[in-house]
Amino acid sequence: MIPLLDLTRTDLRDLMQQWGEPTYRGNQIYDWLHKNLVTDPAQMTNLSKKLRARLAAETSVNPLELITQVDSEDRLTRKALFRLPDGATIEVVLMLYNYRRTVCISTQVGCGMGCPFCATGQGGLVRNLTAGEIIAQVHWFERWLREEDGRENSLKVERPSRLSNIVVMGMGEPLANYDALLQALRAIADPDTFSLSARAITVSTVGLIPMIDKLVEEKLPVRLAVSLHAATNRLRNRLVPINKRYPLEALMAACRRYQQKTNRRISFEYALMRGVNDAPQHAEQVADLLADLRCHVNLIPLNPTAGSRYQPSNEQTAQRFQEILQEAGITTTMRLRRGVEINAGCGQLRQASQQSDPK
Numbered sequence: 072m073i074p075l076l077d078l079t080r081t082d083l084r085d086l087m088q089q090w091g092e093p094t095y096r097g098n099q100i101y102d103w104l105h106k107n108l109v110t111d112p113a114q115m116t117n118l119s120k121k122l123r124a125r126l127a128a129e130t131s132v133n134p135l136e137l138i139t140q141v142d143s144e145d146r147l148t149r150k151a152l153f154r155l156p157d158g159a160t161i162e163v164v165l166m167l168y169n170y171r172r173t174v175c176i177s178t179q180v181g182c183g184m185g186c187p188f189c190a191t192g193q194g195g196l197v198r199n200l201t202a203g204e205i206i207a208q209v210h211w212f213e214r215w216l217r218e219e220d221g222r223e224n225s226l227k228v229e230r231p232s233r234l235s236n237i238v239v240m241g242m243g244e245p246l247a248n249y250d251a252l253l254q255a256l257r258a259i260a261d262p263d264t265f266s267l268s269a270r271a272i273t274v275s276t277v278g279l280i281p282m283i284d285k286l287v288e289e290k291l292p293v294r295l296a297v298s299l300h301a302a303t304n305r306l307r308n309r310l311v312p313i314n315k316r317y318p319l320e321a322l323m324a325a326c327r328r329y330q331q332k333t334n335r336r337i338s339f340e341y342a343l344m345r346g347v348n349d350a351p352q353h354a355e356q357v358a359d360l361l362a363d364l365r366c367h368v369n370l371i372p373l374n375p376t377a378g379s380r381y382q383p384s385n386e387q388t389a390q391r392f393q394e395i396l397q398e399a400g401i402t403t404t405m406r407l408r409r410g411v412e413i414n415a416g417c418g419q420l421r422q423a424s425q426q427s428d429p430k
């Protein structure tokens with residue numbers, strides 16, 4: 072079966088040519104997939120019956136099979152666990168936040184970056200997702216939001232509506248799966264089809280410097296978020312092991328290059344871990360490190376993972392940390408640990424599902 076969402080518009084036109092069809096059929100199919108979000112070739116009504124039948128027999132559209140989904144008690148977060156055709160599982164989260172409808176998507180099955188506080192990092196990298204598997208996560212929630220039928224709508228959201236933002240912060244290191252990621256984001260930001268502004272897309276990285284430099288050169292003005300978690304090499308080497316290859320001085324230089332070329336503000340993510348990186352001196356180090364960058368710091372009390380020695384900071388400590396940054400003139404947001412009760416921490420629904428899986 073040919074996975075249609077993995078194909079670019081050009082690939083689809085080439086496929087039609089191979090099948091002896093006019094190449095414009097490729098454009099029509101691309102629009103059905105990426106504009107109308109159709110998953111069944113039978114619904115592609117401007118194609119001949121013969122072509123629809125061949126598509127049904129030889130191609131597949133949606134690679135996601137829903138295993139389970141859970142809503143948070145405040146009805147602002149929905150987390151879904153999907154099975155891919157090879158049996159691997161991934162998580163996707165929809166968050167309703169200040170009139171935004173943001174989906175947090177995954178780019179890899181597992182992750183090879185080995186951050187010791189992270190549930191996903193513990194299992195290592197299984198494989199990269201394909202472009203189609205990344206796109207399908209966005210389409211899944213967009214389709215749900217677009218439906219007018221409000222039944223089964225336990226979330227606080229008006230339907231029909233549309234996704235307003237995408238954050239590439241789910242399982243995996245997005246820039247370690249660069250080509251598939253870029254193909255997927257180009258399809259999502261295509262003004263003729265899905266048409267979400269690239270400015271509404273945030274790509275997160277632990278700091279793969281060559282890929283940050285490459286991203287700057289793309290004509291795709293997505294936003295950059297850097298997972299910082301520590302402001303000294305000594306501590307960051309421990310929390311974010313890739314720091315040994317790309318230390319902070321080099322990472323900050325790459326951030327400055329990014330800012331000079333794009334003139335865009337950078338977000339820094341900082342997971343507050345009790346007794347590890349949450350002391351006032353750590354906040355002062357962050358303030359010093361970021362002093363010459365136009366940036367925003369998202370503070371996130373760590374999502375607790377069962378059995379982990381890394382635990383979230385308490386509220387008072389987190390507040391003091393935030394005050395120090397704000398006093399230094401750095402804008403910050405204390406991100407609520409949305410959906411902790413629904414296992415919405417990175418990789419946690421997947422982990423919980425595997426633990427309860429008798430196989």
Ligand code: SF4
Pocket residue numbers: 182183184185186189190191192193241242243244277417
């Ligand atoms: S925190 Fe992010 S980069 Fe680190 S192991 Fe987890 S998923 Fe990978």
